[in-house]
Amino acid sequence: MYPISIIGRQCSSAFALAASSLFLIPTLWRNCPLFGDIITTFETSKREVWLTIDDGPNPDETSAILNILKEHNARATFFAIGRNVLRWPHLANLIVENGHQIQNHTFSHNASFFWGASSKFAQKEITLCNEAILSVTGIQPNQFRAPVGFANPFVHGVAERENLQMVGWSASGNDGISYNPENVIRRICRTLIPGKIILLHESSLHGQQRGNRAHTLRNLLLRLESEGYQTTIPS
Numbered sequence: 214m215y216p217i218s219i220i221g222r223q224c225s226s227a228f229a230l231a232a233s234s235l236f237l238i239p240t241l242w243r244n245c246p247l248f249g250d251i252i253t254t255f256e257t258s259k260r261e262v263w264l265t266i267d268d269g270p271n272p273d274e275t276s277a278i279l280n281i282l283k284e285h286n287a288r289a290t291f292f293a294i295g296r297n298v299l300r301w302p303h304l305a306n307l308i309v310e311n312g313h314q315i316q317n318h319t320f321s322h323n324a325s326f327f328w329g330a331s332s333k334f335a336q337k338e339i340t341l342c343n344e345a346i347l348s349v350t351g352i353q354p355n356q357f358r359a360p361v362g363f364a365n366p367f368v369h370g371v372a373e374r375e376n377l378q379m380v381g382w383s384a385s386g387n388d389g390i391s392y393n394p395e396n397v398i399r400r401i402c403r404t405l406i407p408g409k410i411i412l413l414h415e416s417s418l419h420g421q422q423r424g425n426r427a428h429t430l431r432n433l434l435l436r437l438e439s440e441g442y443q444t445t446i447p448s
């Protein structure tokens with residue numbers, strides 16, 4: 214027989230573990246809808262997809278990406294990092310001048326620990342990014358994407374208070390991890406159907422040649438065109 218105090222401690226440990234799991238699993242589940250509203254697809258009756266490009270602007274890629282989008286008459290939403298917007302304001306403005314959307318992707322993109330963000334930290338990251346985009350482009354963001362798609366209840370709460378729609382994705386080539394244009398495009402197109410939100414990145418990857426992101430985008434747009442898809446920004 215175990216003393217009652219030990220049983221009590223074991224029960225409370227089990228309860229703490231269960232409570233932690235209830236918090237952690239949905240937080241680390243990308244684009245999880247359990248803590249709040251998040252869109253990962255959009256309604257459409259046309260053969261179209263929503264192209265989203267994260268982590269810019271970036272002097273190595275943004276201009277080339279904009280040129281390719283123009284060549285293919287494609288539109289995209291850029292989920293920008295506020296710090297980058299302040300560092301390269303001309304590129305943020307170029308995104309807008311080219312008819313694309315610029316939205317909030319936090320100020321400093323702390324990808325490794327944003328999943329555990331407190332309400333205060335999330336508020337700071339989201340507000341500073343909003344202010345950076347507004348001061349540089351004159352545009353007030355109305356959408357937010359969490360770094361790596363990890364968002365806890367505090368992040369959802371801040372986004373709701375700031376009137377930001379949380380946006381996830383449903384077609385990713387994992388180009389933030391393993392980079393090979395053919396593999397990225399194959400993964401994106403594997404399950405592609407109209408109404409999906411495509412995720413691409415424009416940040417530089419260690420060891421990757423400058424312009425590789427643009428190269429992938431060009432090939433992806435060619436593939437989408439060959440399959441009869443157009444890109445759109447849902448209203």
Ligand SMILES: [Zn+2]
Pocket residue numbers: 267268318322359360361
């Ligand atoms: Zn990101």
